[in-house]
């Protein structure tokens with residue numbers, strides 16, 4: 612079992628050059644729970660995750676892990692507790708899958724120490740969990756986008772941290788692997804108590820899998836809470852500039868967003884004319 616860790620973002624301001632990207636953000640990450648972060652492109656999600664894992668120094672405020680500022684912690688000590696899967700990780704040229712996943716064990720290894728049984732087990736388990744066993748001898752740069760993404764997830768799992776931050780873990784994955792990866796993160800959360808924080812673009816999958824949904828807009832916290840409270844048409848319109856309907860997902864009973872668009876904009880989905888929905892009939896966008 613992992614330990615419950617208190618991870619807290621306090622009045623955090625982040626930026627690059629002159630611009631501010633995250634502005635005075637406060638956020639509590641509930642220990643042992645799954646948090647999903649959503650927001651429009653360029654709203655600062657990756658910037659926030661990078662700073663939570665000490666890769667980006669705050670302009671103001673701090674990220675506290677068990678009461679200690681992460682930016683003051685030795686990188687290896689932090690990496691034994693908190694792992695980050697970045698949005699676009701870059702593998703060393705020519706590295707094999709086995710070696711890359713093995714690198715997840717570095718924070719646990721002392722200099723010149725032998726590869727231990729615990730290292731072996733952690734890597735083997737991560738490969739099985741991500742369905743990448745048959746790829747171990749392949750060079751990472753020869754894999755498909757989805758295979759590569761699963762290998763990076765395997766590396767993050769092999770690190771066996773109490774907290775796992777994942778920046779769009781489902782990118783490049785086909786629909787079945789998306790569900791598989793999110794189920795796997797849920798297993799990790801339920802069986803080991805791992806705290807999960809993930810950035811997701813799919814609002815419906817985010818709502819299904821998280822306990823806390825965080826919506827960022829323009830570098831600020833728009834709202835945070837249980838998905839049923841956060842995922843509303845008002846939030847979708849304010850945060851993404853998109854009109855939508857939100858219904859109850861018949862499978863998970865969580866909110867399910869149906870985006871409207873100029874070509875699919877039935878005035879009221881509950882009272883629509885079934886004839887108009889026949890194949891070949893075109894919905895005329897309403898003038899609203």
Ligand SMILES: Nc1ncnc2c1ncn2[C@@H]1O[C@H](COP(=O)(O)OP(=O)(O)OP(=O)(O)O)[C@@H](O)[C@H]1O
Nearest residue numbers: 627628632650651652653654655656657658659698
């Ligand atoms: N290394 C960098 N140097 C300068 N500006 C950057 C850097 N990285 C990000 N930015 C800028 O910071 C802003 C926030 O970027 P960030 O990557 O955090 O957004 P995001 O919410 O993760 O977006 P996406 O959904 O597209 O991944 C953007 O305007 C981006 O151009």
Ligand SMILES: [Mg+2]
Nearest residue numbers: 656657658698
């Ligand atoms: Mg990003």
